[in-house]
Amino acid sequence: MCECLETIFKKFKGKEEELIPLLQSVQEEAGFLSESAMRDIAKFLRIPQSKVHGVATFYAQFRFKPKGRKHIMLCRGTACHVKGAPRILEEIENHLEIKEGETSADLEHSIESVACIGACSLAPCITVNNKVHADLTPQKIEALFNKRMN
Amino acid sequence: MSKVNINIDGIPITTDSNKTILEAALENNIYIPNLCHHEDLKPVGVCRMCMVEIEGIRGQAIACKTTVAEGMKVKIDSTEINAIRQTTLELIHANHAQDCTTCHQNNNCQLQEVTAYVGINEKRFERMRKTRPYIDIDTSNPFFNLDHNKCIMCGICVRTCDEVQGVNALDYGNRGFDTVISTFGNKPIKESICESCGECVVRCPVGALYPKLTQVPSREVKTVCTYCGVGCNIFLGVRGDKIVSSRGDRSSIVNKGRLCVKGRFGYDFVNHPDRLKVPLIKKDGVFVEATWDEALDLIATKFAAAKKEKFAAFSSARVTNEENYVVQKFTRAVMGTNNIDHCARLCHAPTVSGLVQTFGSGAMTNSIDEFLHTKTVFSIGSNTTAAHPIIALHIKQAKRNGAKIIVANPKQIDLCHHADLFLQQYPGTDVALLFGMIRVIVDEKLYDKKFISERCENFEAFITTLEDFSLESVEKITGVPQSLIAEAARMYATNGPSSIVYAMGITQHTHGTDNVLAISNLALLTGNIGKESAGVNPLRGQNNVQGACDMGALPDVYPGYQKVNIPANQQKFEAAWGVKLDDKFGITHTEIITEIEHGNIKALYQVGENPVISEADANHVKKALSKLDFFVVQDIFMTETAQFAHVILPAASFAEKDGTFTNTERRVQRVRKAIEPISESKTDWWITCQIAKRMGAQGFDFSNAEEIWKEASGLVTNYAGITYDRIDKVGLQWPCPTLEHEGTKFLHKEKFATPSGKAKFIPLTYKISTELPDKEYPLLLTTDRSLFHYHTSTMTRKVAGLRILDEEELLKINPADAKAFDVKDGDMVKVKSRRGEVEVKVKVSNICQRGVVSMTFHFFESPTNELTICAVDPIAKIPETKVCAVKIEKM
């Protein structure tokens, strides 16, 4: 078990009801929930691994792969949706050859879709490492990533 | 249980007050639609099909979650209920693959049944029909598939794997529309912790989880599983001359319908093309086919020339009681020697030699079913989930009922997941560990004074010998922290009824008998013996190892443990068999091998064993066997040992014969012929009788197995009350002395089976294992078992699926040792001991403690027993297969 997990576990009692807060803490620390971390959590709480997996996959907040160096959050709020967010997503997916929720094999990019990011007047929009890119069109996507990727 | 009266749709019903409405209805053959209910599982009420109206209560009630109450009036149908049911059902169908006619579950499907009852509105249903993306069928498991597209999310599989199997391989994954039944990490089932027991498959109400082999049998035969000593009751499905299915008998008290992967899916070996089909005689070094007459006449002539001390027989814990009876009778009455033994020598000989001294009888004291009410289960030296899977289910169930579980094992076995305390002692230090616990119980005065004074002897002398076992020294020897030993001792002593479970980890040592004695001391001290759910329970390994011992396939006793050197016994059997008998003890399995090597034993008759793989120091065994003048092997397959034979006789398998097996809880159960013996093979008893008759012997004219049973049970008081008629449905547990006797659930209730009627405390000293690691051979090798294989795998490796689930031998090694020896997962290494070397793949695993490596002996390609040492226990003569020193070299 890695040391950072041990430090986190110290803050918990090892009770089954702590599962969700524990998953959150681990994700906060590691950025995602790895299989080995979930195994260790199961062992620590003395609950089945399948249960940890079941609960973790139930909540949208948990990720199972590390974020890419460039983490893209795509807004799926109403305004963005109406203004073509689905097309934008499709374009990003095609361009980066990964699907929503995935991380590229070189750990460069990851895509996550989120609810309204509070920039509705600039819809449709995404953030890349928390920087907002607004008023997007499929054409702009190519330019954005070509420029940023090199 | 008090009764209540309820009324369902106008029908008055009297039922137990703890039943749910659904249970009460179904028991009375009243159908209430249901999809997530299963009688073995706790109700969850997720499918909402079983809703009913209860008079005087507003709205609907969920029948599977509502307990009955006096005077309750239940209505199953109403327009409103049906409308709700219809909508729910349409939603399920909208997400369900629609190909009933090609579905395995067709005609046997709960969804069809509910749909037929409720009906669906096609138009509305078409509108709702979404095209859920097709999910690939998980075909990774060799025995069953999971088709998510047919899953109705009832959760029965998830709950079965939890509540019945205690494995928790499955759970719901994802959410909403994407919810699926998923393993950890959503991996294929084969890569999960699934044990392939198939319990979820038999319970899935639809065709989502379904067996790969789906031939429907034309008839079923009730018999007993041929693998381990649990003795699960099964129905073998037969189609033509083939076994096509196996299912657990739900009415059986032993397994209650449950089976492990071997019992449920491991029957393919019966019809395997490699079965021995005709007798073979070795001519100029090659086996040539022969007729039965040729083979039997040859054997009769050769055996006639090698009588008395020149002869020995190995009988078998795999064959029936009747067959063991016949082999020992042949050896004693025809060959004139007591040189008969069988593989119990290699597994539970110390149980017999130990428990007979202390309690007077060497068998499980309690019944399997009694574990359910045990409060503390202490499992030591038993990898219960792998070797006795259905007993492990009972132990896990006990835990669910609130019991405590203590595991003492050098390895972190699966049962540890369910344990309250885990004591990881160094291999071979059990006496110290057990005496450490005894010392705590004595020091803290937690022992049962009344029980000791009324029912035991030698206590005063015994407690004066505990000096050497201070907790400090015990911790040093065993590596188990003192506090843990003390906690285990207190738990075992104060949270009764407590029951000890043990197996090979206790017996396969040069001090195996001492280990067993230490266990009985502990049980006596706390009065945990002779009571329901409390006792000492050696788990016998093979399907009929208890029976083979009971039937006298041992060198010192006639059937029923009647010593051959007691004149009264000798006279009794001389009268029964009409011949003079030898009053000298014969020699044991291990000694027979040595005597063969010395040229003193010239002829060996071996029924269904494979010592070349199973016996310690296998090279020594091979050398010995090649010295024999005449060696007859009777088996169902060509084994490594059979290669050394002069004549090989094809025997019938368990599915091809009648008889009885005695399981580990002393229950004599009927084995029934499902198909005719394959090709020209013959039942073992027929073969032995033929040899005897061709040697001119009298008393072998049996025409069926029952006649043999009658003769055998007539000579042993403990079986006198057991007849084929009485055990037709449910087996009886010996002692069962009369036809009226109900059999004995647990032993030593009023008195012990010792001459004095009292049990005896036996002082011991701690002895170290013969060969411990040193500079040259720095690692300790211990042996273990895999759930997926059985013994030397002559049967399980003929089952394709079991081969897939467990392909090859792995040397399990602790991560720290792996680092020290610079090996990683998948590396090939040479494991060397002073006796041999084998090549094997490495598996780095935390289950082994530092300094200890472990291997099974299931794989002939890496014959572990070429490494083990044949140092034996001085009393039981069992070899020390659990401890020897090895080194590893990377290849």
Ligand code: SF4
């Ligand atoms: S696989 Fe079968 S048992 Fe499991 S949830 Fe689906 S339908 Fe129910």
Ligand code: SF4
């Ligand atoms: S086969 Fe047995 S162990 Fe595997 S998932 Fe089903 S119930 Fe669980």
Ligand code: SF4
């Ligand atoms: S537990 Fe033993 S007897 Fe039962 S099915 Fe498995 S191998 Fe057969």
Ligand code: FES
């Ligand atoms: S909907 Fe996209 S930012 Fe508000």
Ligand code: FES
């Ligand atoms: S059977 Fe009652 S809710 Fe499913």
